[in-house]
Amino acid sequence: MASHRSSMGDPTRTLELLWRDSLPVKAQRGPKQALTVTAVVAAAVALADAEGLDAVTMRALAGKLGIAPMAxxxxxxxxxxxIDVMLDTLYAGMARRKPKGRDWRSRLEAxxxxxxxxxxxxxxxxxxxTTRPPLGPGQLAKYEYELQALEGEGLDDVEQDAALMFVLGFVESSARAAADQRAARLESQMSDGAWWEANAPLLTRMFDPERYPIxxxxxxxxxxxxxxxxxxxxAYAFGLERILDGLSVLMERPRTPRAPARKTARKRGG
Amino acid sequence: MASHRSSMGDPTRTLELLWRDSLPVKAQRGPKQALTVTAVVAAAVALADAEGLDAVTMRALAGKLGIAPMAxxxxxxxxxxxIDVMLDTLYAGMARRKPKGRDWRSRLEAxxxxxxxxxxxxxxxxxxxTTRPPLGPGQLAKYEYELQALEGEGLDDVEQDAALMFVLGFVESSARAAADQRAARLESQMSDGAWWEANAPLLTRMFDPERYPIxxxxxxxxxxxxxxxxxxxxAYAFGLERILDGLSVLMERPRTPRAPARKTARKRGG
DNA sequence: TGCAACTCCGTACGGCGTACGTAGATTGGG
DNA sequence: CCCAATCTACGTACGCCGTACGGAGTTGCA
Known part of the structure; x- marks a missing residue:
């Protein structure tokens, strides 16, 4: 249960699952399936939303769907x-409002x-x-959409990719920190204040201001x-501001006459 | 196995464990313990280093130590x-070379x-x-040490804390991305090149350059x-550069005549 | 000397993901 | 039209996990 995400066994199998809607249906000999992959995934997402990812056990999910676990x-x-498919499904469903943004900064902020x-x-x-999500249709559409925010602003292609990953990594990181705090609060059954009150005696004894002045x-x-x-x-507001400032330094650097940044055209991967 | 980290049950118990060396030994009635907490933690760290955190099961660790699991x-x-104690132990053991750095930028980089x-x-x-680690001696010493890198550079106290957390969050985020990639490579038993070769047929069919030009x-x-x-x-090199650039914008902003940034002195927490 | 407190640990419970094999439904090919 | 091939559904079982519980042995203090 600790390591999610796949790419186990036959890696092509996962891809076929992700792209199932764009793939030709293969001839089916046996009985029709009672459900669809999409329905299963939707139920899994609902369960995860309601009770967390740990609650998405094969047995629990099967129960919600009215089928046997092994089915x-x-x-x-x-x-x-x-879980891979759940993630890509969410990506596919993200609203893609026109990159209405006037400047790159507000676009990236959006x-x-x-x-x-x-x-x-x-x-x-x-x-x-989420940092290296499976190459599904949702992820791909998201990547294309989000790159638009950085298009035509003087970054070369490699920088565009790096800048986007940088921003997304930050958002994930701060979301995780927030989730950690939420989880800790739930687990310990007490507010920050109560926690502090319970542990203050021990901590104030240890926390020597002369030894740790700063x-x-x-x-x-x-x-x-x-x-x-x-x-x-x-933390999110602070970090995002710093990130955008940092990227602006890159954007506004003196630029070469600038032939389009297109570099070699070898297919991604390798 | 999915959610690590504690603060469960009696939260004071964890603190007592973390600060065990600074705490008065309590009278022991029964037989002496064969091992020490420190030895147990060291074995756990060694096991995790060698085989990953999932390999640190209570049974496996007990086996390495030559005791029964329940012991x-x-x-x-x-x-x-x-795991909390393992983390704090690592923090305590980090080398703290004098903040030799000339300027804040190289100090923070270090x-x-x-x-x-x-x-x-x-x-x-x-x-x-790691974003919200338990308040142990290692974490505290680390916090003090790392704050030195930002001391006296025109940030107020709240900004100092935010800036440090920002940098540490980034490092964690990129380390996690690297670990994810490593894990995926190990799991799928194939190099990036082999993966691409195996899946290229399907992907090139899906990846329509006209639909996803950017x-x-x-x-x-x-x-x-x-x-x-x-x-x-x-990704790390790129991100860190951006982060330092972003922070430099904050540092070099026009500053008020600047009475020392010391704010209210209420104890942390609340 | 007695007993409270402590260590150690064997057993067992309830969870998990999933391997394996079977029964039954469906359908394409002869 | 029939039946073999193929697929779905799923019951059972295995090997993991963390850890609750209680008993047996050991120690220090009253």
Whole structure:
């Protein structure tokens, strides 16, 4: 249950699953299937939304669908592949509003916010990797859409890819931090305040301000400002601002007369 | 096995474990323990280094230590707490070379590199959260040390904390991406090249360059430049540069005459 | 000396993903 | 039209996991 994501066994099988709608139906000899892969995935997403990814066990999912646990394996090769498809399905469903943005900065900000919203809607996403998602139709469409935000702004192709991955990685990272905090709070059954109250005796004894002067000062200030040891919203806002500033340095660098940045055309991968 | 990290049950118990060395020994009535918590944790770290975090099962760890599985529970309340202590132990052991850095930029770069090195030495770290680590002595010392890199550079206390978390989050995020790629490669038993070759027929049929012009161009260029769909080292180098640029915008902003940034002094947390 | 407190650990429970084999439904080919 | 091939559905079982529980042995203090 610890490592999600697939690419196990026959890797082509996962791809066929992801692209199932664009693939020619293969001749079926036996009885028709009672459900569809899409229905199974939808149920899995609903279950994960409601109770978290750990609740998506093959047995529980089968129960929700009214079939026997092992019947799931006629739709999906295993749990890891199921999660792959869940992820790509979510990507495929993301709203792609016209990149209305005036400047690249607000366009990229919108991309970040959209991704953040996805994590907010489906908190279990923080538990899967997403950085190197399976090459499904959803992921591909998302990649194309999001690259538009950076198109024609003086970055070469490699930089465009790197910049997008950079932003997406940040959003994932902050979403994960937020999810961690939420989980810790739920698990420990107590508010940040209660936790602090319970552990203050021990901690104040250990936390020697003379030995840790900066940590003491900065930690106190941050705690006071956020009302907690960590504030995901503030961290996101702060980080995104820094990231956009950092990218703007790259954008506004003196540029060569600039023949289109197209580089070699070898197919991706290798 | 999916959610690591603790704070379950009695939260004070975890703290007592973390600070065990600074705490007064409590009178022991029964027989002496054959091992120490520190030895157990060291064995667990060694096992995780060698075979990954999933290999650190209570049974396997007990086997390595020559004790019965259930005997572990006399040292540690459970697996989650064990992982907490493993993490803090690693933090405590990080080399803290004098912040020799001339300017804040190279100091912060060194902090990032040190953290990256830790992820490199202990790849299983990518599987635990680390963003909100337990408040142990290692974490505290690390926090103090790393804050030094940002001290006296015109950031107020809240910004100092946010900036550090921002950098550390990035390092974790890129380490995780690298680990994901490594895991995928191991699992699928094939190189990136072999994977591509096996799946090219299906993918080239799906990947319509007219429908996805930017993805096609940028993806190809990135793949060609990196020799793979993703290059963790390049992503790290690119991201860190952007981050430092972004922070420099913050540092070099016009500053108020600047009374020391010390804010309210309420204890952290709340 | 007695007993409370502690360590160690054997057994067992309830969970998980899924390998394997079978029974029954469906359908294309002769 | 029939039947062999092929597919779905699924019951059972295996080998993992973390850990609750209670008993047996050991120690230090009253």
């Amino acid at each position: 799931l394996y006629t739709y999906v090769p295993g749990r890891a592949e199921l 991309v970040a916010h959209d991704n953040r919203a996805l994590f907010h809607e489906h908190p279990w996403l923080a538990e899967v990797s 940590a003491s000062r900065v930690g106190s200030a941050a705690g006071a400002a956020h009302g907690a040891a960590y504030n995901p919203d503030h | 572990l529970y006399t040292y540690v309340p459970g697996r989650a707490e064990l 902090v990032a590199h040190d953290n990256r090195a830790l992820f490199h030495e202990h790849p299983w770290l990518a599987e635990v959260s 993805a096609s161009r940028v993806g190809s260029a990135a793949g060609a430049a990196h020799g793979a769909a993703y290059n963790p080292d390049h």
